[in-house]
Amino acid sequence: MIPLSKHDLKSIENLDSVSDEEILEHLPQLLEWLKDCNWPVFQPICQRISKLNSGFNTEIQNVLNGSDTIWKCNIVGHLFPSMDLQKVESFKSPLLNLINKATMQDYEEGLIDYVEIQLSRIAKGT
Numbered sequence: 001m002i003p004l005s006k007h008d009l010k011s012i013e014n015l016d017s018v019s020d021e022e023i024l025e026h027l028p029q030l031l032e033w034l035k036d037c038n039w040p041v042f043q044p045i046c047q048r049i050s051k052l053n054s055g056f057n058t059e060i061q062n063v064l065n066g067s068d069t070i071w072k073c074n075i076v077g078h079l080f081p082s083m084d085l086q087k088v089e090s091f092k093s094p095l096l097n098l099i100n101k102a103t104m105q106d107y108e109e110g111l112i113d114y115v116e117i118q119l120s121r122i123a124k125g126t
Helices: 020-025 027-032 042-050 057-064 069-082 085-089 092-100 104-108 111-124
Strands: none
Touching (some): 042 069, 057 069, 069 111, 085 111, 104 111
C-alpha cells in the first residue's frame, strides 16, 4: 500500500479496496507522497485520502502547520478540491491561519491563491 518509489503504481493499485482504518494507520506515510504533484503515485493517493470519512484532520493539520510550502500547496490545491465541502470546512481555521501567517514564498508558490479558493468555496457552500 505504501509506494517504494514515485513510480510504484503496483503498491497502490488496491487502495480503494483497503479499509479507511488501514489507510489511517498509514496516513503519515501516504501524505509524504503528496509532496510532489508530478509523481505518478500522487493522484491515486490523493483520490483515496479524499474519500476518508474522518480521522485525517490531525495529520493534514500537521502538514499545514509545517514549513514545506509546496507540500501545503499540494494539500490545499489538489487534495482539498477533491474532498467534500464538509470535510474542507473542518480546515477553515487552519486555512485562515495560513493567510494570517503567510510568507512571501506562500504568495510566490500560489499557496495563498489555493487557500483563498477553498475559503471562498466554504463561504459559498459549494
